[in-house]
Amino acid sequence: MNPEQLQAIFRRIHDEVGRAFVGQDTVVNAVLVALFARGHVLLEGVPGLGKTLLVRTLAQILGCEMKRVQFTPDLMPSDVTGSTLYNAQKREFAFKQGPIFTELLLADEVNRAPAKTQSAMLEAMAERSVSVDGQSYPLPDPFFVLATQNPLESAGTYPLPEAQLDRFLMKLIIEHPSHAVETELLQKVRDGFDAADLRSVELETLLRPADILAIRRFIETIRVDDSLIDYILRLVEASRRHGAVQVGASPRAGIALLRAARVQAAIEGRDYVIPDDVKRHVLAVLRHRLILQPDAELEGLTSDALIQSLLTKVEVPSGYASDAASAQGRSLSF
């Protein structure tokens, strides 16, 4: 496998996704980045923007099993993780896997479930295993969670705790499609496209789960110059030092940024990361990890605006000073 082949694969995936899921190229790209960076995505957007369709389409193209959980206030942790049931015939307790045992999980309206249910996903998302009755059960690999939440409704919702938010590699904000995209969408529906039945599109399965793992392994060999690590650190540190920030980005944020940048480099057919790869995903990676000061929030400052201002203040890496290190082909992996 080489970068050019990988770029071609990603391009094909993009094209194939586009056959069912029209527009939102940025979101599709970010979701793919998160998937191959071994992360999870929190998708914020109003209902009806095709979030479920996107996951189903990806599952089919990537050859992964997909399950959906509709989070509700009465959802119990065991409804997600599974529980131990007594088998009367065999006279023993047996673990019955919950819907979390899948490769692609769509956690719809995740903020409608109470904190204890949300916490049940913490271990799954971070450790990729589930512990029930003292027994740990590994989750399939790859394991990818795409959670959604509605930004408008607040009644009857439970905001995600910071610990869980930090587990999401990215928080993406999905907007209404443009006029042209929506026109294309309606034309597709007019011509027989049914989002509930993807067979009408005849999507091609391009990868298998094993291929995803192989690609992930290749991505870990992508070169990251020391200056870029320094750049990521300076960004993260700047978010902590900013006067309007109560809680800055965690070290996990830096790791997430590095992984996302590597995948982005691979998507663009490069075997080395450049500052653009980092900068491209800073917003999505950091926006849900920052907690602003109350004063700043009341003045209307948002995480996005703050991150944008950080980006204009933190100089991009020189690379010149670390030519020697680059020439030696040093690469880093996490």
Added chain:
Amino acid sequence: MRPLGRMLTLALALFVPELAWADGAGGLFGDSDPSSPHEPAPFCSDPAHQLPAFEAAHAETNARLCQLLSGAPGGRQPVCPQISACPWPLEGEAAVDPKWRWLDALRLPRGLSEILVWGLWLTLIGGILAGLTWLLIKVRRDNTAVSVDRPLLHPQSPGFQLPEQSAMALLNQAEREADHERWQDAAQTIYIAALRHLDQSRLVRYHPASTSGEYALALRRHPGLLGWFQGVAEQVERMHFGDGQIEPTRLRALIREAQAKFKHGVWIGLLAVLNAGLFGCQASAPRLLDSEAPRGFKSLYRHGLASNLAFRKGMLSSDPDAEPSDLVIITEPGALLNAEGGLQGALEPYLTRSISVLVIGDGLKSPHPGLALAPADALNETDLLAAPLESQGLIDDPCMLMTREAWQRFAGSPPLLPPNTPRFVLDPSLEDLDAFRQVAVMDRFSALVFAKKPFHRNAILSADHASIVDEEGELRRGRGCAYYLASGDLFSNASMEIESNRRFALTLLRALAFDRSITWLTDSGTSPRESAFGHSASLPLLFQATLTAILLVVMLGASFTPLRDPPVTTHQRFVEHAMALGDHYFRAGEPGLQHSAKQLAIYLVSQEQDRARRLGSWVWVAKQLAETHQIPEAEVTRCLELGLDPKLAAPQGKDLDKLLGWLGHLIEGKKQS
């Protein structure tokens, strides 16, 4: 100095047309000095005037006129303008000793000498420009030679600033580094050169925190530059962040491509050639006309008009005694046309007081620009026909136009005109003669005489051997005459540069005023700037300038297009503050809610400031709010106290919820009202 001045004037006229005719016929460096109209008349020192030839021609005309008139009934002697002998020696006569006169034979012909002088000027200017160019190239070469061994910092190094060197110099440096196979330095330098060029062209804004991808995004509307820049960025990034490999062939190709892109000089040269071509292809060179008659008149003044001329700013007075002159010249009749009785009404008091008036009209409003009108009665006295009438560029076809009455009056002895001169009889009752209606309604102007294209002065006298005027038609002295010159072009700077025009104008004014005093009213009803612009015929120049600008945009683009990223200002809505408040409540719990309550109370106080000022006390404000919103007065007072007292903290627990509710009600009610 004068040729250089004219050349500079012509160059400036490309961009500032008004400068060309701003002051005198010579332009910026002309010798017209409006502030000193009383300088000794350089009539004799003007080699172009050719005084001897003029005197001879005039003497011949005079003689023939006298010969003709001697046979006319009454034996009237013509009144001819007397040109006095020049009181100063002609130029060159005194300076040259007679024994050196033989050197005159060695003088070059006039045309050849001009070519020689211009050639010398051009050689001199070319030499200076060549020297400056050589110097500039040498300095740049020295600069680049010094810096060739000093690799430049990476653009994104801390504290990096783009170098002062030009993009072209940096490119040359990159080429030399490539020649020495210092590929990394070459790639680095070409990247900096690219940033320098793009920043200088205002296509991108260099910023240490910007990446190549962002620069490329800024260039998305310039595909030609985009592809090249991406190629450069790829090389540099691979070197810094990748395997450190450089493709020498690709790098050289990028340098060559950049050199072609940066060579603005070629484009500017092409534009200059194009401009010169456009200038030459214009249907007519810009007419350096000037309707500001006094300027032209001053030129005339310098060329020998009697010194009994006074300029005065102001409109024509209704009281003739206010103008103690024998001839008043008005340059703007438009205002008089609007006066009571029109132009004729305005002039009548002057004419009855034996003061003649010369009206110089606006040529744009006249159907016949350059048309000269004179009362029929004045013809014989003014000697217009006796003088050599010559003019260039004013009227295309020589002709004479008379009213029916004048024609009948001169039926027996019509004025002498050149052979084959069309003679029109104008009947004011003819409705279909629209073109003449404007002049026909002026009853006072019974005869109209056109100024002519140059025709041989002898033709005037030889065309008709009859007497010029009837004895009875002679104008009685002591009565003023009105003359109308439909256009001021005759007295423009450009017109006065033509010798025959100048001579005609001199003759005309001398004939009108003799040695009597002349007052020139120079007040202008319209803006001189607009008038000058309107008469400048600068449309071709403007078109040329516009075309040049468009070509510059197309070819160079960079400096002529706005920056890609205009500043965007966003305004936060109240709802966003409310959302932020909600978010904060969810995360921060009660402390955040207390803070929010405090802020809302301050907001409420700020909203009610005006009411408090009006009522004089916050107590009354609380009463009014309580009545308006149906809220207990004590609660309103609590809310206001929280906002007014900076030390007072918001309550906790259920009180806090209650207080927030009241605050929300008060603020929301305020918004609704």
